[in-house]
Amino acid sequence: MIFPSNRVRILVASKPVDFRRGHDGLAALVKNELHKDPFTGTVFVFRARRADRLKLLYWDGTGLVMAYKRLEETRFTWPAIRDGVMALNHAQFEALFAGLDWRKVKALAARPPGAAE
Numbered sequence: 709m710i711f712p713s714n715r716v717r718i719l720v721a722s723k724p725v726d727f728r729r730g731h732d733g734l735a736a737l738v739k740n741e742l743h744k745d746p747f748t749g750t751v752f753v754f755r756a757r758r759a760d761r762l763k764l765l766y767w768d769g770t771g772l773v774m775a776y777k778r779l780e781e782t783r784f785t786w787p788a789i790r791d792g793v794m795a796l797n798h799a800q801f802e803a804l805f806a807g808l809d810w811r812k813v814k815a816l817a818a819r820p821p822g823a824a825e
Contacts, residue, residue, distance in 0.1 A: 716766075718801045719744065719793040720753040722786070727756045727763065731772040734765045742793055746772070753796075753804070759783040762805075777805065785809045 721742060729737065734754060738746040746752065751766040760783045764775040784807060787794050796810065803810040 717750040718753065718796045718798070719750055720787060720796055721755070721793055722788065722790050724757045724789065725754045727761060731765065731774050734763065734774065735772060738765070744793070751801070753801070755784065755786050759786055779807050782807055785811060
């Protein structure tokens with residue numbers, strides 16, 4: 709999998725979706741139910757009712773890209789089911805995609821140095 713850059717926004721739709729939906733169906737869901745623009749380059753992550761599957765949808769500038777992943781022996785760790793979306797940082801997204809518990813990935817607080825040497 710080619711992961712998006714660190715500057716790409718990643719949003720997880722916390723409510724399960726019908727996994728028979730394709731590119732256009734997921735883009736319509738993003739626009740009509742999540743009230744977001746699917747053509748901004750944001751990565752949208754969708755879950756199936758079965759917690760072992762996910763789909764990614766994003767616009768790469770030339771077309772919609774959809775990726776599908778099914779875990780064989782475990783389940784993804786998902787946020788609580790409710791309407792709306794939740795943002796993940798890049799490290800959390802990589803952990804989620806790898807089947808790890810993304811909730812254990814925390815950003816380090818770093819402040820810029822006071823003066824350059």
